[in-house]
Amino acid sequence: MxxxxxxxxxxxxxxxxxxxxxxxxxxxxxxxxxxxxxxxxxxxxxxxxxxxxxxxxxxxxxxxxxxxxxxxxxxxxxxxxxxxxxxxxxxxxxxxxxxxxxxxxxxxxxxxxxxxxxxxxxxxxxxxxxxxxxxxxxxxxxxxxxxxxxxxxxxxxxxxxxxxxxxxxxxxxxxLQDGLTGLMNRKSFDVALHDCLQQHIVDTSLIIADIDYFKKVNDSYGHLFGDKVIQAVASIFKTVAGNSYTAARYGCEEFVLLLPNTQLETAREIAEQIRHKVAAINIKNTITQHMISNITISLGVAAYQPGEQPEGLFSRADQALYTAKANGRNRVTLSSEALVAA
Known part of the structure; x- marks a missing residue:
């Protein structure tokens, strides 16, 4: 530039x-x-x-x-x-x-x-x-x-x-937007996370989520159906985020939610709400006309530690997500729990 x-x-x-x-x-x-x-x-x-x-x-x-x-x-x-x-x-x-x-x-x-x-x-x-x-x-x-x-x-x-x-x-x-979902994209979310931590908001939490077995969903029902799943999950994140939080599609089937002024336990409850809402998704397969309802999501949650860099907070939330997936998926794991599991 x-x-x-x-x-x-x-x-x-x-x-x-x-x-x-x-x-x-x-x-x-x-x-x-x-x-x-x-x-x-x-x-x-x-x-x-x-x-x-x-x-x-x-x-x-x-x-x-x-x-x-x-x-x-x-x-x-x-x-x-x-x-x-x-x-x-x-x-x-x-x-x-x-x-x-x-x-x-x-x-x-x-x-x-x-x-x-x-x-x-x-x-x-x-x-x-x-x-x-x-x-x-x-x-x-x-x-x-x-x-x-x-x-x-x-x-x-x-x-x-x-x-x-x-x-x-x-x-x-x-x-700044993800074309498929209308959520923030990775680049704009990174800026939002950096700006939030620059304001030194102590009670800030981060949720990272990943749709379980998404490749299998694509392989079984096709990419168009996979897009519908992504859009349905994105809609849940958008609703939960409201005007208080910041939601983004961070990767193909990966989503993030930044929660300023939110303590870890409250963030866990919000992550559980998201998990239950995703589990309740029903999407019609236009080819077979069958309703597909076996969509689940795994989530990792971390709370900001004073003086921590954005990369550090993201890494701890990501490690919590990895632990949730390793322990069977369709669950919420806190970063402190991930450390214990490690």
Whole structure:
């Protein structure tokens, strides 16, 4: 991910240079073009600069295709948070530019009217001076037309920015969610766990669960049925989590539940609730039309120990889960019980 540790003044200078470069290209004003030329103007990314210079030498100007090529090759690896900030900054830049051009356009229009009035008054008295004013008036009208054209391009760019913002929001949501269940995915849960422990919430517990014999379920009933099982279990975790806890699908058939402000014994009770709810699942096999009800789950539970790292808490809960599976599955095991068993 690209990092920016420059002063506001230096950033503003990069911005001005980027806008200047953009205005000389065939690509439209949009966040992708802005990103390429901001990186180019910063002077910090030699490979991007070399590639852009080579393209300009070959093509004279960057078009949409070549701009997208540079962006995808050198910039597209940025994370969603940084991309979101990039889009927001570009939107701000375009809005400021449009406001500025509108103001300048109004001033130029008033100036044109004044010149026109002077030209009419002087026409009869000073013909030579009137010709000079006419020339100045013509150039002013050309500038006004250029400003109107720029305003149109900026308005179009703002529409593109709005569309890109919506796509970015959707992409960010998809990046944080598991596509099959709608729960958090592993990456976002790791962040949630880290943030929770950073707040030093002493009474924090963690449940790790694994659907028993899931491979056998897939082999016996097919992957589509397996997906239904995963979704049914995920629904139970989502319901139990409510607004107080954080649930995620951590692996294929593995689920986790983070319980802030929850002591170990309460976490055990919640794990037992989940176990009983899963055991009560009934899913119709669409091929045989039979109801399948032999789904069970094993769960490991651990409570946060002051000063413990996220990896330590997760490891103890995972060890408790391993013990639950080794002792016959379809059961809840605490980390303290796992230590005794070891």
């Amino acid at each position: 690209m990092q920016y540790e420059v002063t506001k003044e230096k950033s503003a200078e990069h911005l001005r240079q980027a806008i200047h470069h953009m205005s000389m290209q065939d690509a439209a004003f949009h966040p992708v073009s802005y990103a390429v030329w901001y990186e180019y103007s910063s002077g910090e990314h030699a490979r991007l600069i070399d590639e852009v210079n080579a393209l300009i030498e070959k093509e004279k100007k960057l078009n949409e295709k070549s701009t997208a090529h540079v962006f995808n090759k050198h910039i597209a690896g940025i994370d969603t948070d940084h991309a979101k900030k990039l889009v927001e900054r570009f939107s701000q830049v375009v809005t400021e530019m449009r406001s500025s051009t509108e103001k300048t356009g109004l001033q130029t229009s008033e100036y044109t009217k004044t010149l026109d009035a002077w030209s009419n008054e002087i026409q009869q008295q000073e013909p030579q001076l009137a010709l000079q004013l006419d020339s100045l008036l013509s150039e002013t009208l050309m500038m006004t037309n250029s400003l109107n054209h720029l305003q149109g391009k900026l308005s179009s760019s703002l529409e593109e920015v709005d569309a890109l913002k919506n796509e970015m929001i959707k992409a960010r949501q998809e990046a």
